[in-house]
Amino acid sequence: MNISTTIGDYAKAIQPQHTTIGDAIRLLAATQPDHPAIVSTGFQPLTYRELQILIDQTRVALRAAGLGRDARIAVAMPDNISAALAIVAVSCAAVSIPVNPKQTLSEVEASFVKLKPSAVILASNDSSAARTAAGRLGIPIIDATIERTRIAMQIGAGQASSECGASLADGPDSESPAFILQTSGSAAEPKLIPFSHRNMLAAAARNQSWFKLTPQDRCLSASPPFYSHGLKVTVLTPLLSGGTVVFPADGSRFSFSEWFEDLKPTWYSAGPTLHRMILDQVRTETNAAGRHALRFILSGGAPLPENVLEGLHDVLNVPVVEHYGSSEAAQIAANLPQPGQAKPGTCGRPWPGIVRIVGEDGEDLGPGQQGEVLVGGPTLISGYLDAPELNSASFSNGWFRTGDLGSIDEDGFLTLHGRSSDVINRGGEKISPLEIDDALMRHPAVAEAIAFPVPHPRLGQDVAAAVVLRPGMAATPVELRRYLQDEVASFKVPRRIVICDQLPKGTTGKVVRRQMGAWFEANEQQAGAKSVNTAPVPTGTDGVDAMLAAQLVSVWERLLQTAPVALDDDFFDKGGDSLLAVEMLSEVERLTGQTVPPSVLFEARTIRQIAQKLSAQTARADSVTKLNPQGTATPIIHLHGDYNGGFYVSRLANLLGPDQPLFVIDPHDLGKERSPLPVPTLAANRLRLIREAQPNGPYRLSGYCSESLVAFEVARALTSEGETVEFVGMIDPPTVSARRYVQLVLSAIRLARPIVGSTVDHWAAFAWFKFTQLDRPWKVSISQRLAAAARKVRKLSSGGRDQPTAGTRIPTLSESRIAQIFNTSTDDWSPDVREISNYAPEPLAVPVIYFAADYGASPWRRITRDVVTIKLTGDHFDAVKDPANLARIADALKERLRDSRKA
Structure with a gap:
């Protein structure tokens, strides 16, 4: 065979x-x-x-x-x-x-x-x-x-x-x-x-027939195997088809290069939450459609939003089809990739002879008529274990009552119209509200409790709960959420809890769970309701670090893909979910150097609350953040140079791949009152951190903006100590410091110090600033320069500012946001300019990869003969904000790393 x-x-x-x-499997192992x-x-x-x-x-x-x-x-x-x-x-x-x-x-x-x-x-x-x-x-x-x-x-x-x-x-x-x-x-x-075993072999054969699976196919398995879908579809189906199962290092953190380029899957199947996470990131990839081997993508567990389905199809240029199944019967219906047939908005065609749509009388309904979905066939289990009453209600004559409402059209495609049960479908996670009810009722202060679904922009549904307390007892929503954390899995903990005097009841005296969503929405608009989202927060800026708050605003806007975000907006109300929360807290940890447990979101869910909690803790110390720490390659040590937080480094680490560690060092005094220091002094300080993180060479260094200069001086110090520096990646640092005539002019100005005193430093900074302005147009035509000047005028006008004079610091986006939020002004930046203008690099025989946006690499050719120039699009700030630029940077670094391995 x-x-x-x-x-x-x-x-x-x-x-x-x-x-x-x-x-x-034994037969496959033999053949x-x-x-x-x-x-x-x-x-x-x-x-x-x-x-x-x-x-x-x-x-x-x-x-x-x-x-x-x-x-x-x-x-x-x-x-x-x-x-x-x-x-x-x-x-x-x-x-x-x-x-x-x-x-x-x-x-x-x-x-x-x-x-x-x-x-x-x-x-x-x-x-x-x-x-x-x-x-x-x-x-x-x-x-x-x-x-x-x-x-x-x-x-x-x-x-x-x-x-x-x-x-x-x-x-x-x-x-x-x-x-x-x-x-x-x-x-x-x-x-x-x-x-x-019979069920599973039939299920695998069904999927193999639908999707034409062969041993050459590779299935990406990112869904946990303790769930029905993860085990049956993404593990056993490919194995029983003689194919290959590929596992990413972390199924909750998408990396295009690892998941699609390194592992080379030909298909994957997941729920809407994972699809949305993937789409959010592949949209920023360069030539994403040409860098994968996928034949098709499957979606199940919950309806896939149309914009996600179309977005994945457009970006990756592969069919994205929905299928429908249950834990009791595996895959029941599926849309098929071409040349098979598919109909968007449906679950596809059921396997022949295994689905019936019946009315309340149990009789089969005609095409287009809505009724309960019944399922049979060889993939259907014989019944639940140890549940005779449930089996009697759910199974009859070889048919299973799914609890779903559906219809089959004239073409044989199945469409679902909702669930007849009360199960909460949170992004594909099926949650029993009764389980949450029981857990809440175990709290000594709770007299009545009911959990129910509420709409969520990303997950489809989220969990909410309403609680009545026992007379004389007290409990807050935060306390109840913290209590539930130990009682149920974290994804089952309600994101909102309302404490009320009584629950709304129907004519029979029972709470109608399905009506709770509408009650909750109306209740939130009433001033009398106490919810987790209306916890008192201080007014003004007391206890809030302005820079940290602005950084959090930028993180939230990027992750939630919405703007503006206010200090008192709730993360989950703005569209956040558990996956985004993990990524957000990871960014906060990297920014602050503090450990931030996920439980912080039980009591601090706004930017103001999170900033207050973190500001109350010890300020961050200089440290090295290790991204991709499990990678086996020699690390790249990167001085990120972004006083707005360095959000781009996580993206850069993903682009480099999980096997390439990226050790990140913040700029001097990030988040503190700045004390500008000479570049060699900063290099000596960073050398200590680098030696602690990587005691022995060879070294791979990189930096952005002025931190590129610091990285270059670190390279000088390392080579003087006998270490090998494979390269220094310099992302658009100012080039004038490397020009001999600029150094001569600045030296001449400083000769006037005995006459005019320290004012000469301001003059030197003024001259250096003007030289940088003259140096920038190296890459553009006259018309492009005029257009760029017009854009800058518009930017300055919209901000209510005039053209900055020498010694005036040009505000960055986040600093402008601080001024907007807190009504503050930006600081004078002349001390920074003075220190950079004092820096004059001396020749050093070390390879340089120069990533050019506003500045050109030519002056550095007199400093080192081995200079490779990679042109970036946009201006200096776009150098690391533009995803396409980050992809170019990562590709150039990976190419240099491949050359190093060959050597």
Whole structure:
């Protein structure tokens, strides 16, 4: 059998009693042993032969521990790769129970009590809630040793052997559960879904047929494998198709170069939240459509907004199609890439014979008529575990009531019209409101509570809750949110909590959950309601650092893609979600040098509140921020030179790729009252930080603006100490300091110091400033110069400022924002100009990559003979703000790094 053999072909070759996931993988391991099964950043690929060895070793280890094919083995591994490996290996020998490692102790304990696992597989160095829960409940723990140099793991170290032919007979059969998934439905307790080997093989064959999957396809798996979609669609479907699963280093942080260029997937499937995150970043990529190998993109879990679907299609130039499935029946319907058929706004065509639309009387409805969606077929489970009443209500004569309302048109395309249940669909995360109700009711101050969905601009739905307190008891929304953090997973914690005197009730005396959204919207407009968003905040600027507040405004506007953002705007009300919150807090940590836990957003959700909290803490000390710290390459040490915060460095790190560390150093006195120092003094100070971060060479240095000059002087100091400096990347520093005639003029001016005193420094700064203005037009024509001058006049006019005189600091965008928000003026910048004008670089034999925007590289050719010029678009400030420029910078640096490796 050749490598393109389909599941249908080889399934026929296996005896009916052995048609399992393990049989399918064993056949693939025999026919394509060296084909990569799993690939991940920074690791050697895992072949099908090696995957089979892991499966065999796991089977023997479980049997040696007395665990047979019917044993339920919980898998709570810390990362997606090890979790996927363990789940697949256990499923081939027993019944695996994927466990979300982010669940709280109480949630894990509740799952273990209901599922009664025979053992729990954990990483040997794990100290998670699952280990604590297993210890409390007396469940045996099997330690798995994870290898850090390659994709591999050892389950039950020292007990396993690959010589396990005799143990094959005691493996699962086709009707045995391969894994048991847990999902929250309309009930308070999760439903337990046993998905059999027969179910999974049929589901994989269905996807293979729909999307023409072959062993040459590579599926990007960014969805956690403890969720139905992540496990069935992005792990087992490609494996059972003989293809390759590729895992990014961090599934929550998108990197175009890593995800699409390095891993080279041909398809991926995800929910709307991840698609939106990807779109937000690929829009800024240069030639994104020509830099990937994708054939198509799948979306499921929740409706994909039309603008996201069209945006991904336009930017990446590949089909983006929606599909529909459920945990109980896997993929049910799908739109297909060409030459298949698709209809935007629908779920696609269902697999033949597996979907019915029925009315309230249970009778089938005609085309276009709305009713409940019923699903059957070989991918449908036989029923929930230990839930006879739920099974009676949900399953009948081989059909499952999905709880979805839908219709099928004349062309056979399925459209969903909402849910008949109350499940909250938060960006694809299904949340049971009853679970939140129960958690809130466990708080001693709460008498009544109800959770419900509210609209969210990015996630579709978010969680809110209304609470009535017990007489004489007190609790604030912040306290309740903090309490819930320990009771439920973080994505289930309501973003808004309203404390009220009574809940609205219907005619039967019960709260109508579906009407709570409208009640909540009206309630927020009433002055009497106390919500988390109306917590008192101080007026004026007391306790708020102006620079930090302006930096936060810039971060929020960039992430939320909206402007203006005010000091008292709520992050989540403005469209923020959990993914953006992580990125925002990461930026804040880098800006302030302080550790900012995610829990800060439970009590500080506006810029004013966050700035006050951070300002109350210790001011940041000089430090080195390490981006891509797990990378194995020699780091690039970058002096970011942006007194507005250096937001661009995270983007630059992503463009360089996860294997290239980027060590970032802030400008001197960032966020403090500035004390300008000579360039050599700054270089000596930065040399200390650099030596601490990287004690030995070779060194790779870069900088932006005047910090490029500091980086160049650091290179001089390092070479004088016998170290090798591979290059200095200089992003548009002023060039006049390298011109001999400028140095002579400034020296002549300073000769007047004995006569006129320190005023001569102002004259020198004035002359240097004028020289920089003369030096800038090197790259433009006369007409372009006139147009640029006109733009500058308009900018100055709109800001209410006249042409600046010598010694007047030109305000940056964030500083102008400070003045606008706080009604303050900008500081005089002549001390900075004086120090830069005093700097005259001497020749140094070190390679320079000069990124030219406003300034040209020619003067630097007398300083070093090895100068490569990369032209950037826009002006000096666009050099690092324009995503296209950052891509050019990253590409040039990567090319130099490749040349260094060849040498």
